[in-house]
Amino acid sequence: MPAGEFTLIAELRDALGQGRSGDGTLIGIGDDAAVLDCGGRSLVACTDTLVAGRHFFADVNAADLAWKALAVNLSDLAAMGAEPRWTLLNLALPAGLATAAWRADFVRGWQALASASAVRLVGGDTVASDGPLTVTVTALGLLSGPALQRDAAQPGDDIYVTGTLGDAALALERAFAARRGEENPPLAGADWLEQRRLRPTPRLAFARAAQRLRALCAQDVSDGFLADLGHILRASRVGARIDAECLPLSPPVAEWVAEDGERLSRTALTGGDDYELILCAPPSLAGELQDAARRTATPLCRVGRILPPAAGVRLFWQGEERPLPTQWGHEHAL
Amino acid sequence: MPAGEFTLIAELRDALGQGRSGDGTLIGIGDDAAVLDCGGRSLVACTDTLVAGRHFFADVNAADLAWKALAVNLSDLAAMGAEPRWTLLNLALPAGLATAAWRADFVRGWQALASASAVRLVGGDTVASDGPLTVTVTALGLLSGPALQRDAAQPGDDIYVTGTLGDAALALERAFAARRGEENPPLAGADWLEQRRLRPTPRLAFARAAQRLRALCAQDVSDGFLADLGHILRASRVGARIDAECLPLSPPVAEWVAEDGERLSRTALTGGDDYELILCAPPSLAGELQDAARRTATPLCRVGRILPPAAGVRLFWQGEERPLPTQWGHEHAL
Structure with a gap:
C-alpha cells in the first residue's frame, strides 16, 4: 500500500479518533476492533474491505468470497473475545456480475458461516460501481468483562x-x-x-x-x-x-x-x-x-x-x- | 441500478436477515437503520457506500465528500431518533489520490461535521483499489425508548x-x-x-x-x-x-x-x-x-x-x- 494511505490512516486516527472523555469509547482505533459502552454489555465493532484483484481473485467463487469477507471480520471479533451477533454488508458491484447464480452462491457461502456463528445480517448497502467488486463487512459483537487486547x-x-x-x-x-x-x-x-x-x-x-x-x-x-x-x-x-x-x-x-x-x-x-x-x-x-x-x-x-x-x-x-x-x-x- | 442488484438486496434480506428470536435484533433490515439490544440503551446501526462518478463527482473536494459521506449516515440515525456516537470509515483509494492536500481536506470536512455531531471515529479500513474512490461509512448511535420507524x-x-x-x-x-x-x-x-x-x-x-x-x-x-x-x-x-x-x-x-x-x-x-x-x-x-x-x-x-x-x-x-x-x-x- 502506498505511503499516502498509511499516512492517511494515522492522520484519521490522530485527528478523528479522539473524543471527549465519557463518550463511551472503551477501546478506539488501534486494536482488532473497537469496544463501546452502550450501558449493558460492551459492544465490539470492526470492519474490513476486500477489493477484487487485491484481496481476492476476481474470478473467485461468490460462496468462497462471502465466507471470507464475513470470516475476516469474525476473526477480529474473536481476537477481542467477543460473541458475534450482527453484521452489515456493503457491496459495490460491477454491472452484470450479480447474476442469479452468483447471488445464490454468495448467499450460500455467507449463510454457511453466518449460521455456524449465529450472526444476523441487519443492514447494508448495495451500489453499482464501474470499478472492481468491493465488499465491506462490518461485524458487531457483545462482550461481558474485559476484552482481549x-x-x-x-x-x-x-x-x-x-x-x-x-x-x-x-x-x-x-x-x-x-x-x-x-x-x-x-x-x-x-x-x-x-x-x-x-x-x-x-x-x-x-x-x-x-x-x-x-x-x-x-x-x-x-x-x-x-x-x-x-x-x-x-x-x-x-x-x-x-x-x-x-x-x-x-x-x-x-x-x-x-x-x-x-x-x-x-x-x-x-x-x-x-x-x-x-x-x-x-x-x-x-x-x-x-x-x-x-x-x-x-x-x-x-x-x-x-x-x-x-x-x-x-x-x-x-x-x-x-x-x-x-x-x-x-x-x-x- | 440494474434489476439484479435490487434482487440481491431482497435475497440477502430474505436469506440472511432472519435470525432466531431472542438474538437481540429489535429492528432488522428494512428501516433507515437497525436497532439492536445490547442490554443497556438500544444500539442503532446504519451504513452507506458512496462511489465516485455515481454518488459524487470524481473531482469533488475531499472536505465536501467527507462531510457528505458522514452526513448521509447521520441522517439515517436521525430518522430513527438516535443520538449519534461512533463511526467506522472504509476507503478504497485509487493510487495517487490521497495526497497530503487531499488528506488534509478529508480530515477537515469530516471533523467539521463530526465535532458538531459529537461522533468519534473508532475504526475502519483503508485499502488500495484500481477502481473509483469508494467511501463506506458505518454510523452507530444510541436510543432510549422506541425508535422512529x-x-x-x-x-x-x-x-x-x-x-x-x-x-x-x-x-x-x-x-x-x-x-x-x-x-x-x-x-x-x-x-x-x-x-x-x-x-x-x-x-x-x-x-x-x-x-x-x-x-x-x-x-x-x-x-x-x-x-x-x-x-x-x-x-x-x-x-x-x-x-x-x-x-x-x-x-x-x-x-x-x-x-x-x-x-x-x-x-x-x-x-x-x-x-x-x-x-x-x-x-x-x-x-x-x-x-x-x-x-x-x-x-x-x-x-x-x-x-x-x-x-x-x-x-x-x-x-x-x-x-x-x-x-x-x-x-x-x-
Missing part, C-alpha cells in the same frame, strides 16, 4: 498460536504459480490447503473461552505471524522469544518446509491470511487454556515467551538464535 | 417535512448543465443551493426531540420526497394526502418553480439527496412538535395527512387534485 502482554507470559500457520500463504503461492501457467509440484493435502486459504475459520469459541478465563491479550494473524506479534509487542511495550520449531505447521506445510528450511519464513513466520489467534497469557493459565482448547476442538501451541522490552524479538531454532526475516508480513494481500 | 404511521396523522425540499436536486441539475458547458440562468442563492447539495445537515437535534415526544414515525428524504413517503406508506400500510402548495421550498427553488410549475415535480416531489425528515404524528402532538422545531432551529412544515390504505397517495394543489409524477424518486444518484 493487543496492549496487555506482560513479560513472562506464554505466547500461544491456534491452529496452524502458513497454510493460506502456501496455497496462495501455488495459486499464483498455477495462474502463471506453471506446474506446481505434487503436494499431499493441496486441496485442504486451498480450503484453508478460501475459507478461514475464525476461532470464536476458543477466544471466548480464553476471555472468560481472563486471558487478557490476543490478536488475530492476518498480516503474518511476526507482523501481528509485532503489533502486540509494540502496543504492550514488551519483547519476545519465539521458538520456531514450536510453530504449528499442517502436514502439507511441514512437508514443503522440510525440503528447504528457508520456506518457514515465507509461510509460518510472515505469510498472511491465517486468521488464527496469537494469545499471550501467564503460565498460571496454561492448564485451563489447554482445557479450553480441547473443549472447543482448537489446536493450541505454545510458541514462545514474552520478554522485557529491551530484549526486542529473538527467534530461536532448537535453542540456537537465528536472524529475523527482513520483512515481517504484509497487508492482507490477495 | 417507517411502519408506525396511522390514518389521521399529520405529515411534516423539515427544512426545504429540492435544493440538492436543483443544484445538481445546474452542476450537470455546467459540466456539459451550458450556461445556467442566473439564480439568486445558487451558491447556497450548491452548499445544500454538498453539505446536507442531518436533522439530529429535532429528530431526538421528536423521539422524546413519542412521535413514532419518521424517514429521511434521500431518494426523493414521494419515494421516501412511499416507504412509509408501504411499511405502515396506509395512504396519504399531500398538499403540494405546503411543501417547503427555499427562495431559489421557489423562484425557479414559479417560472414553470412542472418543475415542482423534479425538485421538491422527486429530487433526491435532501436529507430532510418526513415525520408522521397525531394532531395532538402538533404544538409540542412545533415547539421542538423552534427550540432546535429546525423549519417544520405540515404538508399533508395520513389516510386509510384504500386512499392510496393523493396529490393536491390548492385543494384541486393533481396527477402524481410517474417516477417517484431515484436511488441516491450523483
